[in-house]
Amino acid sequence: MTRYPGLSVIMEWENAKLAEADRAADMLECVSGQIAALADRFADPAEILILHDPEAIDSSALKQFVDSVWNPKACAEIRIEAAHDLEYYEQKNLGATLATRPWLCFIDSDVVPEEAWLETLLEARRSSNAVIVGGQTYVEPVNLLDRAFALFWFFPPRSPATEAFESDRFFANNFLIERETFLRAPFPDSDLVRGRCYVLADQLRKTGEQIEICPAARVSHPPPNGLGHFLKRAVIDGHDAWLMDQTLRPQSDPRPSLFPLRKAKWNLSGAFRRIDEGADGMKLGARGRLVAKGLATTYYGLSMIGHTVSPLAPSLVRRAFNV
Secondary structure: OOOEOOEEEEEEOOHHHOOOHHHHHHHHHHHHHHHHHOHHHEOOOEEEEEEEOOOOOOHHHHHHHHHHHOOOOOOEEEEEEEOOOOOHHHHHHHHHHHOOOOEEEEEEOOOEEOOOHHHHHHHHHHHOOOOEEEEEEEEOOOOHHHHHHHHHOOOOOOOOOOOOEEEOOOOOOEEEEEHHHHHHOOOOOOOOOOOHHHHHHHHHHHOOOOEEEEEEEEEEEOOOOOHHHHHHHHHHHHHHHHHHHHHHOOOOOOOOOOOHHHHHHHHHHHHHHHHHHHOOOOOOOHHHHHHHHHHHHHHHHHHHHHHHHOOOOHHHHHHHHOO
């Protein structure tokens, strides 16, 4: 029987403030159930680190919530850790420094793993030479709006594929890495709100490292939760698109930053193509296609505004639309 080194599972609790509590409960139930199923294959009991802002979330209430849904058969050391004034990526970095196990598994508080998610990542980590082993994240297509987002948002639609492949990126809500490796190359300091995983992937690949995606390690992600979240996420995507262009464009590239209107047209062209190609699979009729294209147009229109305004007042955009 294959045995795995000790595992620390790092969960940020920023996204739980945006999503429904039921999703966080489902995530904890799934993770603890899969840890329980693999209990005899770990060298040491798993370690669970939950990072939260104690000014926004009461620590004792969070512990009660976790204990109420955690599978009692899952032998694990659960640690509720305060992350004062730290946001999404900073919480992940702090979790890595506090972890004590040799392998780190990062999962977000608003995603729900499918069956065998954890074992798939562990087996891939054991056999792969890639520095990061990531899974597949998709928008769960429950209703019409969910199915629309699943077709045009940055998470690709759910794929039945199982064969691992090399990639130039990964999602920060679903990956596994060795602790020592991550401590040498954590999520970088940046004004990016939600795009630092792309910067880290770019940095690692420039040093010759590989990133491998295992599509069989699937987690579902919710669409934006309400109008306010939709608005903020779209504008911040524009902010991050502007900043990422500055960050990742080679210094030798003399071209100016991609004009926001051209970027919006490029985004919409791709979104409309994906909607038309995937509408039948998502069971979107003519009305559903119109709804999806209307949402995509609104989203990338707001993103264009964020892209346009951010160079003029980047700090203001980050404060007003932070997610």
